[in-house]
Amino acid sequence: MIITKSISTFGKYLMLMHRVFARPESIKMFFRQFMRELYKLGVDSIPIVLLISFFIGAVICIQMKLNIESAWMPKFVVGYATREILILEFSSSMMCLILSGKVGSNITSEIGTMRVTQQIDALEIMGVNSANFLIFPKVTALIFMIPILVIFSIAAGIAGSYAIGMFTGIMTPEDLTTGLQYEFSQWYIWCSIIKSLFFAFIISSVASFYGYNVEGGSIEVGKASTNSVVSCSALILFADIVLTQLLMQ
Amino acid sequence: MIEIKDISKNFGEQHVLKKVSSTFENGKTNLIIGQSGAGKTVLLKCIVGLLQPDKGKVLYDGRNILKFSKKENLMIRREMGMLFQNAALFDSMSVLENVMFPLEMFSDKSYEEKLKRAQFCLERVNLAEAQHKSPEELSGGMQKRAAIARAIALEPKYLFCDEPNSGLDPKTSLIIDELIHDITTEYNITTIVNTHDMNSVVGIGDHIIFLADGNIEWEGNKDDVLYSHNKQLNDFLFSSDLLRKVKEMA
Structure with a gap:
């Protein structure tokens, strides 16, 4: 029963995506929607990304100092470990998990409300491909913005680790700089960005799918938002394993 | 037809x-x-x-x-134009943008012509003064009128x-x-x-x-409806005392 339902849901998702990835009826309207989504999904997320990344960067630095420090370890290892954690996992995977809560629930509730207030029916009656008009700009805008958010997150995390080092004196900026630069591989940044592109697609498309298929009223919109965040999180974690294995081998 | x-x-x-x-x-x-x-x-x-x-x-x-x-x-x-039960205006757009929407999507006219047509439709439903308001600022009746203006924008x-x-x-x-x-x-x-x-x-x-x-x-x-002898129709239409009296008077 669960398997049948899952296959059926996946089939519906693929059918929706088939409608989403069509040529927009009006390029001008698509561009207008794209710019709106760019601002709403991307620019509006910058403050939360900076805030969380700054504090997590600081906390990672403290934890590394407390747990790794020993007479056998060079001092710069703290900076090295902080950098690796931020670039390889936190700024891509964990940040996208957080964004699935903020952006995903926003997308689901917006499209779900449009469904229950018949705004999607109004689009269909006009002969507009509602899936393409509503979802395509969200998917493209988030995919466009996510690398920028990842880079902002890495930068804010590193700034957080420097700040904690300077204000508490647990380590010198020189040691931290040495650690951050030690055996730096540019590929890791690319890995982080590549992973985030997949996660952006998961967040925008899955959240849109849940919103687009809402039936009923406001309670169902709330339930759909919750289900969307749960599904996005699970899929991001699963995709993270697969992508890490593929990219880091 | x-x-x-x-x-x-x-x-x-x-x-x-x-x-x-x-x-x-x-x-x-x-x-x-x-x-x-x-x-x-x-x-x-x-x-x-x-x-x-x-x-x-x-x-x-x-x-x-x-x-x-x-x-x-x-x-x-x-x-086709359609007026929905709850108007179904796009809440992310102003009233004028709602009326412009079908024109922007499907009309080859210039922006000025589209604007003129949208404003004409809003004037037709006596809503010209509310064109820059958002749908939630309108009363129920005004929302319905705005939805009618949107429905007739493409001359359905x-x-x-x-x-x-x-x-x-x-x-x-x-x-x-x-x-x-x-x-x-x-x-x-x-x-x-x-x-x-x-x-x-x-x-x-x-x-x-x-x-x-x-x-x-x-x-x-x-003209026929008040004089119909169809029981189901009469039960439906004249369900209140007031309407039953109107029917008797008719």
Whole structure:
């Protein structure tokens, strides 16, 4: 029963995506929607990304100092470990998990409300491909913005680790700089960005799918938002394993 | 003109529409009336193509939309305007942007011409002063008028209204009814209105079909409706004491 339902849901998702990835009826309207989504999904997320990344960067630095420090370890290892954690996992995977809560629930509730207030029916009656008009700009805008958010997150995390080092004196900026630069591989940044592109697609498309298929009223919109965040999180974690294995081998 | 021939629609074991046939002419306000659950909304959805009937034909000026290709289906939808029960204005856009929307999507005219057309439509529904407001700033009646302006922006040949008076006071309902009726005659379009409103029935019902249990129980116009001897129709229309007295006086 669960398997049948899952296959059926996946089939519906693929059918929706088939409608989403069509040529927009009006390029001008698509561009207008794209710019709106760019601002709403991307620019509006910058403050939360900076805030969380700054504090997590600081906390990672403290934890590394407390747990790794020993007479056998060079001092710069703290900076090295902080950098690796931020670039390889936190700024891509964990940040996208957080964004699935903020952006995903926003997308689901917006499209779900449009469904229950018949705004999607109004689009269909006009002969507009509602899936393409509503979802395509969200998917493209988030995919466009996510690398920028990842880079902002890495930068804010590193700034957080420097700040904690300077204000508490647990380590010198020189040691931290040495650690951050030690055996730096540019590929890791690319890995982080590549992973985030997949996660952006998961967040925008899955959240849109849940919103687009809402039936009923406001309670169902709330339930759909919750289900969307749960599904996005699970899929991001699963995709993270697969992508890490593929990219880091 | 829209003709429906032997439309049947089932949901599982439930037979919602049973071989419903009728003709909706141009320039007339056609009403579909009936109790809740009689199949009015299902019939309207079958007519506009939001639902696929199990059997029957829906002919738009002789063209069966059920046999249309995807492209033809999109094209016919551009000839339709629809007023939804709760107006269904896009809340991320201003009133003017809502009316401009179908023009922006499908019209090849210049921006100035589109703007002029949108403003003309808003003036037609007496809403020119509210063009820069957002939908939530409008009253229920104003939202319905804005939705009518959006529905007529592309000069449709067919106008559909799903319970246009729901949630409105009697005076505002009359304004909306008159607007729908005037637009229908002025532009000679085929209008189908789904309603339970007694004022609409006696005010603008050029052609009325009464649905009961998925069948057309009675068909006529606003002049016949008060004198009908159909028990089910009378039970439905004259359910209140006031209306029963009106019927007796008539």
